[in-house]
Amino acid sequence: MNRRRVVVTGAGVAAPNGIGVRAFWESLAEGRSGIKPITILDAAPYPTRFGGEISDFDPLNHFDKNEARKLDRFAQFALVACREAVEQSKLGEAASQGSADRIGVVFGSGMGGFTTIEEQHRRLIEHGPRRVYPFLIPMMIVNIAAGEIAIRHGFKGPNTSMVSACTTGNHCLGYALRTIQCGDADAMVAGASEAGITHIALAGFSIMRALSTRNDDPSKASRPFDKDRDGFVLSEGAGVLILEEHECAVRRGAPILAEITGYAANSDAHHITAPCPDGEGARNVMRLALADAGLKPEDIDYINAHGTSTQLNDKSETLAIKEVFGDHARKVRISSTKSVHGHLLGAGAAVEAVACVQALRDNVVPPTINYTTPDPDCDLNYTPNVKVSHPIRHAMSNAFGFGGHNASIIFKKYGNDSPPLPPKGGEDERSSGEGGG
Amino acid sequence: MLTREDIFERVRDIILERLSVKKEKVTLDANFLDDLGADSLELTELVLAVEEEFSLKIPDDQIENLTTVGKVVTFVETCLSSTA
Numbered sequence: 182m183n184r185r186r187v188v189v190t191g192a193g194v195a196a197p198n199g200i201g202v203r204a205f206w207e208s209l210a211e212g213r214s215g216i217k218p219i220t221i222l223d224a225a226p227y228p229t230r231f232g233g234e235i236s237d238f239d240p241l242n243h244f245d246k247n248e249a250r251k252l253d254r255f256a257q258f259a260l261v262a263c264r265e266a267v268e269q270s271k272l273g274e275a276a277s278q279g280s281a282d283r284i285g286v287v288f289g290s291g292m293g294g295f296t297t298i299e300e301q302h303r304r305l306i307e308h309g310p311r312r313v314y315p316f317l318i319p320m321m322i323v324n325i326a327a328g329e330i331a332i333r334h335g336f337k338g339p340n341t342s343m344v345s346a347c348t349t350g351n352h353c354l355g356y357a358l359r360t361i362q363c364g365d366a367d368a369m370v371a372g373a374s375e376a377g378i379t380h381i382a383l384a385g386f387s388i389m390r391a392l393s394t395r396n397d398d399p400s401k402a403s404r405p406f407d408k409d410r411d412g413f414v415l416s417e418g419a420g421v422l423i424l425e426e427h428e429c430a431v432r433r434g435a436p437i438l439a440e441i442t443g444y445a446a447n448s449d450a451h452h453i454t455a456p457c458p459d460g461e462g463a464r465n466v467m468r469l470a471l472a473d474a475g476l477k478p479e480d481i482d483y484i485n486a487h488g489t490s491t492q493l494n495d496k497s498e499t500l501a502i503k504e505v506f507g508d509h510a511r512k513v514r515i516s517s518t519k520s521v522h523g524h525l526l527g528a529g530a531a532v533e534a535v536a537c538v539q540a541l542r543d544n545v546v547p548p549t550i551n552y553t554t555p556d557p558d559c560d561l562n563y564t565p566n567v568k569v570s571h572p573i574r575h576a577m578s579n580a581f582g583f584g585g586h587n588a589s590i591i592f593k594k595y596g597n598d599s600p601p602l603p604p605k606g607g608e609d610e611r612s613s614g615e616g617g618g
Numbered sequence: 619m620l621t622r623e624d625i626f627e628r629v630r631d632i633i634l635e636r637l638s639v640k641k642e643k644v645t646l647d648a649n650f651l652d653d654l655g656a657d658s659l660e661l662t663e664l665v666l667a668v669e670e671e672f673s674l675k676i677p678d679d680q681i682e683n684l685t686t687v688g689k690v691v692t693f694v695e696t697c698l699s700s701t702a
Contacts, residue, residue: 247636
């Protein structure tokens with residue numbers, strides 16, 4: 182059976198380094214860190230007191246007071262990012278003109294409404310069961326973001342959530358891709374959201390010693406692949422892409438930002454939090470995604486790595502890339518945009534997907550900032566500190582999560598068949614960006 | 619001792635803080651579901667807020683009778699006068 186072609190017709194983001202795709206992308210390209218001391222809670226008791234907080238996020242800029250009260254922070258991020266993507270794609274008009282049943286939503290979160298759970302648990306303990314907020318349950322469930330998106334935009338197609346820790350974003354995109362490819366929907370809102378800077382999450386990740394403790398210099402704390410990396414940086418936000426069947430998008434005159442051509446998911450089946458030391462799961466999932474897209478390793482021009490800035494991830498991901506890409510591993514541009522926006526947990530891969538789409542459009546590889554000391558175990562081209570202008574035909578984005586979940590996704594520049602965009606100057610070992618696919 | 623007017627004003631403030639409705643819509647005759655657009659969860663929220671505001675308890679079997687703003691005001695008035 183021929184699979185239907187799927188393109189991206191909208192993007193939206195709310196992240197510590199920018200609300201809105203334009204601000205987010207500018208900060209990534211310029212390498213301006215979004216990491217700073219935590220202000221939304223008193224972090225004094227914790228070994229880590231900084232993070233990727235969206236400190237300029239005022240819910241009342243986006244919702245009326247009563248609406249805002251009934252939405253957990255994670256759902257607020259989700260709706261703000263979705264609004265941007267849906268407006269760009271003009272999908273709301275399509276829904277109101279008879280396509281509502283063909284537009285679905287798959288929107289996830291690693292944790293859901295933790296802020297709400299913590300607040301209401303405190304009320305339960307201090308004031309008893311009759312003082313718990315009646316909206317507690319609908320505010321905290323992970324799937325409420327998907328539900329709210331459908332309610333607000335009138336999308337009546339398939340609607341669900343995926344939960345797989347830091348792989349959530351890629352699983353949602355993959356699910357959306359398959360749903361459109363097999364014909365169950367013509368368009369899907371796909372993304373993930375996280376509001377993980379909460380007491381429980383800070384305490385939990387701290388006691389695991391998963392977080393960087395570079396409190397004296399927060400903006401330098403997220404340093405993927407650098408020898409002095411000391412853990413990931415907890416961040417919050419949401420990312421979303423509108424995926425749509427190609428002909429449907431063309432017929433509507435929707436903006437086509439990129440194509441999505443490959444996806445694969447698998448499991449390490451190894452350990453609850455540690456990756457396979459030899460990178461087996463990561464290696465296999467990248468190979469499967471390449472096969473799904475019908476590509477050879479050398480067709481990939483950019484890898485947005487999972488690159489968490491933990492000792493284990495960055496080492497095993499590097500090993501896996503080397504095995505999959507062979508000689509090309511030293512040529513392919515790699516970066517971890519987590520160096521700028523930190524680790525948004527479930528939403529990480531979702532905002533990184535937005536970064537990949539922008540990279541393809543602009544032929545710009547965003548840098549891995551804070552890269553100062555090479556690690557012999559991490560010896561590839563991570564695009565250190567400064568962006569590189571470079572034709573990008575295909576971009577791969579990796580995500581690996583606690584539980585051993587792996588998922589890789591591949592984006593393709595739209596209109597590869599037409600003449601390539603001129604390179605924006607800078608160092609280029611390739612003469613043009615065409616070919617592939 | 620709170621007058622009926624005092625109670626109404628405080629109940630109205632509770633409603634205005636929780637439902638997205640205009641002040642002039644909140645009259646004694648206003649029905650929570652039909653006129654103020656509340657859903658069942660919002661009704662529960664209002665009941666809890668009224669309990670907290672006036673330090674009283676509304677028994678579960680009474681809640682379904684409290685369909686209008688006026689009925690809530692009367693309920694509060696009766697409770698307060700019986701405990702005064």
